[in-house]
Amino acid sequence: MRLSLGCEVGYDVLETATLIFNIEAMRGGRQQVLNEQLVISPNVTADEKTAHESGNRYLRLTAPPGYLHVRYTAEIELDPLHRAPAFIGEVPVATLPLETLPFLNPSRYCPSDQLARFAVREFGNIAPGFGRVVEICNWINAEVDYQFGTSDSATTAAGTFSTRAGVCRDFAHLGITFCRALGIPARFVSCYAWQLEPQDFHAVFEAYLGDRWYLFDPTRMATLDGMVRIACGRDAADTAFATIFGAVNPQNVYVWANALDQNTSAEWTTDAVSTQD
Structure with missing residues (x-):
């Protein structure tokens, strides 16, 4: 699948401020960046860096007072890997790749220690494997209402579990926490x-099963085949599209993603989907 995508973000900078953006599509795996363009107005100097371990691409700039506008556009080729879920199992902690171990621990928005008793009681008797993560997503989709204004930047998975309402990042945090x-x-x-x-900007999560990371979206709001990864991390604190240091008022945010293929299917897949090699 080939996609044309991008975003525009605007800020009213009240005094000189530093902003760190994470809006550029990841490179590598089964996600190829064919072309891309970044336009910053006013034309200020920006530092760009790709994190070695995560692949996240960071853009840092210092903006003078006034209006700041950032526009990113790209054309992406996706070649997602599909596998039959029945043959994908969980990996014992004793044999997990060492680089996956940090993603077993509680984090700022995913207090897995606080919800462990419920997770074990609700999902502990389900056969380990891809299907158990699907059941976690099914539970979240059925039990949590997708509702704007019910959470904020301080809401953790424990808060979402309590209120039973949230948006995509809250759904993802809850799925991560249970896993x-x-x-x-x-x-x-x-x-x-x-x-x-x-x-x-959408939020989903990946679970490490078998020999790779697989995508899961508890919201069921978009097809897994059409997701272009921007960043990954322990939780939303590691993947914010903008982190601001200074007096800044956010203005407009505009995001788009359009298929360029003529006969692209939008059907939800029940396959295991990965964009990793």
């Missing part, structure tokens, strides 16, 4: 998502 409580490495993923309505 970690069961000994399944899980990490937060921010992405551009084809056919998401309304269009915005």
Whole structure:
């Protein structure tokens, strides 16, 4: 699948401020960046760096007082890997790759230790494997209302579990929390998502099963085949599209993702989907 995507973000900078953006599509794996363009107005100097371990691409700039506008556009080729879920099992902690171990621990927004008793009681008797993570997503989708204004930047998975309402990042945090409580490495993923309505930066999660990371979206709001990964981390604290140091008022945020292929299917897949090699 080939996608045209991008975003525009605007800020009213009240005094000189430093902003760190994470809006550029990841490179590598089964996600190829064919071309991209970044336009910053005013034309200030920006530092760009790709984190070695995560692949997250960071853009840091210092903006003078006034209006700041950042526009990113890209054309992406996706070649997601599909596998039959029945043959994908969980990996014992004793044999997990060492790089996955940090994603077993509680983190700022994913207090898996606080929800461990519920996770074990609700999902502990389900056969280990891909299907158990699907059941976690099914529970979240059925029990948590997708509702704007019910959470904020301080809401953790424990808060979402209590209120039973939230948005995509809250759904992802809850899925990650339950997985970690069961000994399944899980990490937060921010992405551009084809056919998401309304269009915005989307949040899903990946669980490490078998020999790779697989995508899961408890919201069921976008097809897994049309998700372009921007960043991954322990939770949303590691993947914010903008981190601001200084006096700044956010203005407009506009996000889009459009298919360029003529006969692209939008059907939800029940396959295991990965964008990793």
